[in-house]
Amino acid sequence: MSAALRAQLFLCLISLLSGTGLTRYIEDNEASDGLYSLISLAQKRESEDFVFRRPLRCLDMLATEGYFTFVATRPQLACAAFIIAEPSEVISMELSDVSIDCSAGDFIKIFDGWVLKGEKFPSSNDHPLLPHERYTDYCSSAASTLSGRSSQNVAMIFFRIHSPDSGFTLAVKKVHNPFPCNIMSQSPEGSFTMVMPHQRRNCSFSIIYPVEIRLTDLSLGDAKSNEISPLRQMWPGCSGSGDYVELLGGNGVDTSKMFPVADLCFSLSGLAQMKIGCDNSVVRLVSSGNYINRVTFQYRLLDQNEIPKTRENSLENFCSVE
Structure with a gap:
């Protein structure tokens, strides 16, 4: 997806999020700069061995495979990254290098789909999993890493981090889906x-x-x-x-x-x-x-x-x- 289309979709997401949840924090964190970075960022592979890496923002849109690292510079209490692939793909996600304090209220959760304005896509009527089964919680897992795979071409992570210098790395990979179902269009x-x-x-x-x-x-x-x-x-x-x-x-x-x-x-x-x-x-x-x-x-x-x-x-x- 081109940078222009990503920016247009990001604007639509901000419009859908307006007045609720995450957007209350946009003015207080670096997410307000994310749109301009999103527009100007050229995420092009230079060779087959190229591995894309960049920092992850508190409110972010990811449409490229790669590694995205978040490091808190101050308390970030309501963050989310929306991930989108091509219609014929599903998304594989893995968390690593996690340094958060679950006992202090920090969390990282992977969600199978998107949540916008309190509504879920795909609808609970259309998704193969029960609502609670669509969440994967790092703090409830005994493993040092956490992985998940979406059922459709969109997924997201929610996270809250209180302490500076705490964070994690998210690896995003796209996998071919022979029978796409419940698709969010990029265009x-x-x-x-x-x-x-x-x-x-x-x-x-x-x-x-x-x-x-x-x-x-x-x-x-x-x-x-x-x-x-x-x-x-x-x-x-x-x-x-x-x-x-x-x-x-x-x-x-x-x-x-x-x-x-x-x-x-x-x-x-x-x-x-x-x-x-x-x-x-x-x-x-x-x-x-x-x-x-x-x-x-x-x-x-x-x-x-x-x-x-x-x-x-x-x-x-x-x-x-x-």
Whole structure:
């Protein structure tokens, strides 16, 4: 991901975090300088043997493999690093050289996914692990190192350190995932195909931008028709069918708290599109596990003039669709 795209995604994260938790501390630590560093930093491999290293900030975005070291210069009480990979990758993380005082209230926790504004991505309804199983706590581990692997292309660590010169090193590595599920897009435009092969699982593709989504192909194992069927408002037949695709919109990242914009429970091999003027737009594939389901779609960022005007009582007046 380019520095410009990383910076744009980082701005979106700051917007989603605003008014809550971590952002209360941005003005009090070096994270406020992190965005400018993020924009100017050229994280390019010079050879196959190159190992990337840099300091870790209290509030940080990591999109590159390498080693990231945090050393406290003063008490840092609410820090987090958001890690993102390509859609077809998962993230391997390992902590080493840890020097914190758990008895004094210090902690380091790895989370399988992202937490923004108190909401989790992927949603608890879509993640294979129970909520408490998604946290790995260094202070609860007997080992001197701590490792974990994400279930999707995003992960994060939370940490609190009171004493100066205390810290740790985080190693980030990306691993290929043959069947990506629950993806956070790095870009406001692109195309993607989600495939769910005989698994009872829900997969979301989340885009933290207002976008136009075009479904170009949809194959559902129990489809009643191969004809093109237009997008329509949510109706009980799709949600009860066990295999369908829905479009969601909202201001958060938890799909269970977002508004259903439209759904499809018939296969199509044509074009169906919709503009979603929300902070977050989602394509969600629901699979019963009885079939091989596939959805292909394109998405692009809406400019200000294209965002649909909010209609009275539309999605509780909180975002607009067209």
